[in-house]
Amino acid sequence: MLNLFFKRRTIRRFSSKPVPEEVVQRIVEAGQRAPTACNLQTYSVIWVRDDKLKNKVLDACKISGAIREAPIIFVICADVYRLSQVLDYLGHNHCFRHGHGYLIKFMSIMDACFVAENMTMAAECLGLGSVYIGSAFANDELIETLKLPENVIPLTLLCVGYPNEQPPTRPRWPLSSILHIDSYKKPTEKEMKAFLEHMNYTLEKEGYYQKYANRESTYHYSDHIRHKTIADQQEKMDLEILSVLKKMRFLPS
Numbered sequence: 225m226l227n228l229f230f231k232r233r234t235i236r237r238f239s240s241k242p243v244p245e246e247v248v249q250r251i252v253e254a255g256q257r258a259p260t261a262c263n264l265q266t267y268s269v270i271w272v273r274d275d276k277l278k279n280k281v282l283d284a285c286k287i288s289g290a291i292r293e294a295p296i297i298f299v300i301c302a303d304v305y306r307l308s309q310v311l312d313y314l315g316h317n318h319c320f321r322h323g324h325g326y327l328i329k330f331m332s333i334m335d336a337c338f339v340a341e342n343m344t345m346a347a348e349c350l351g352l353g354s355v356y357i358g359s360a361f362a363n364d365e366l367i368e369t370l371k372l373p374e375n376v377i378p379l380t381l382l383c384v385g386y387p388n389e390q391p392p393t394r395p396r397w398p399l400s401s402i403l404h405i406d407s408y409k410k411p412t413e414k415e416m417k418a419f420l421e422h423m424n425y426t427l428e429k430e431g432y433y434q435k436y437a438n439r440e441s442t443y444h445y446s447d448h449i450r451h452k453t454i455a456d457q458q459e460k461m462d463l464e465i466l467s468v469l470k471k472m473r474f475l476p477s
């Protein structure tokens with residue numbers, strides 16, 4: 225298991241070899257074994273099997289290129305709808321009826337993430353590879369496409385299939401930067417400089433941004449993190465996401 229953890233890396237090119245249904249079910253069952261806050265199991269996994277629907281889901285998430293060939297697409301959702309239904313069935317005057325229960329809703333995001341990561345590692349165990357797609361998060365077009373009820377929020381796609389590439393593992397901060405012992409240690413300038421050099425060098429060696437993002441060879445990790453955090457663009461996305469979370473009753477309006 226530890227070997228699998230240290231070997232795992234995101235796969236974005238998949239072979240056309242079909243994945244048997246029992247394998248798909250096993251992956252989801254392994255997901256269900258993840259810890260879940262108060263055993264409330266506030267998550268759902270949607271296996272998008274229909275080809276037409278799959279295209280709509282990938283379009284909603286603005287996926288182009290090789291990832292579209294992934295044979296298995298899961299939509300991982302935070303879900304307090306099913307719990308609310310059970311509580312209604314019990315005739316309980318529960319918090320969600322009164323516009324409360326945000327702690328449970330935030331926990332449902334954690335629940336769903338643990339399921340997703342268990343599924344990722346189960347896929348690895350079974351010789352499959354995977355990639356998460358972040359643009360699924362509170363994506364209104366995806367919500368409409370899948371006709372999700374209120375209190376169900378898509379968090380990510382998990383695209384799975386047999387790998388058709390063998391990329392290296394990708395670089396990380398050194399352990400000493402992210403593991404704080406007893407108290408929080410702010411990053412020093414030297415540490416940040418060494419980190420950026422390591423990231424830029426290692427990803428350049430793989431040709432990462434050329435391979436997956438059609439970027440020039442002069443585009444580096446330091447450009448990538450700037451690009452991902454442009455204030456105007458993020459403000460626009462924040463507003464969109466907040467409005468969807470409110471519409472879905474995941475945040476107070």
Ligand SMILES: Cc1cc2nc3c(=O)[nH]c(=O)nc-3n(C[C@H](O)[C@H](O)[C@H](O)COP(=O)(O)O)c2cc1C
Pocket residue numbers: 232233234235236355356357358359380393394
């Ligand atoms: C929440 C989340 C969203 C992600 N979204 C995308 C995505 O939209 N497209 C993509 O190609 N990779 C996506 N990834 C994969 C990351 O880019 C990848 O994990 C990261 O670059 C580190 O590489 P590694 O997984 O190979 O170690 C996502 C990963 C996470 C955890």
